[in-house]
Amino acid sequence: MWGHRVVVPSACRSKVIAEHHQSHMGIVKTKSLARSYVWWPGVHEAVEAEYRACSVCAAVADAPPAHIPSAWPWPDRPWTRLHVDFLGPIAGVSYLIVVDAHSKWIEAIKMSSTTTQSVIKVLRDMWSRFGLPK
Numbered sequence: 001m002w003g004h005r006v007v008v009p010s011a012c013r014s015k016v017i018a019e020h021h022q023s024h025m026g027i028v029k030t031k032s033l034a035r036s037y038v039w040w041p042g043v044h045e046a047v048e049a050e051y052r053a054c055s056v057c058a059a060v061a062d063a064p065p066a067h068i069p070s071a072w073p074w075p076d077r078p079w080t081r082l083h084v085d086f087l088g089p090i091a092g093v094s095y096l097i098v099v100d101a102h103s104k105w106i107e108a109i110k111m112s113s114t115t116t117q118s119v120i121k122v123l124r125d126m127w128s129r130f131g132l133p134k
Helices: 010-021 028-035 043-053 057-062 116-130
Strands: 082-090 093-100 106-111
Touching: 010 028, 010 043, 028 043, 028 057, 106 116
Parallel strands: none
Antiparallel strands: 082 093, 093 106
């Protein structure tokens, strides 16, 4: 026993998981039920793996709410909204890509490092040339 929970030996774990899972009540309830009665290292991961492999649970799982895709609003002037991301590594080199949403102007900067300090330095340099974005 570990507190009020039973420590399950490794030979019996699959049977215990199958017993908890047989009602297909969902991953949250199954993990809660298992947490209140049994314990072993990795019990939560084992319950999740069983749940993810179950076709019945997948069929009755709650689908995320539908969301109607909507386009970004068009910026009224350049340098209002910027899209920033990394590209690569390509042949061992990463690039910082900055795209202005209004003009579609692309800046591609070769980066030797992708640390926060490196990105801030590059963006400050870019903003000193083009001005601060809105």
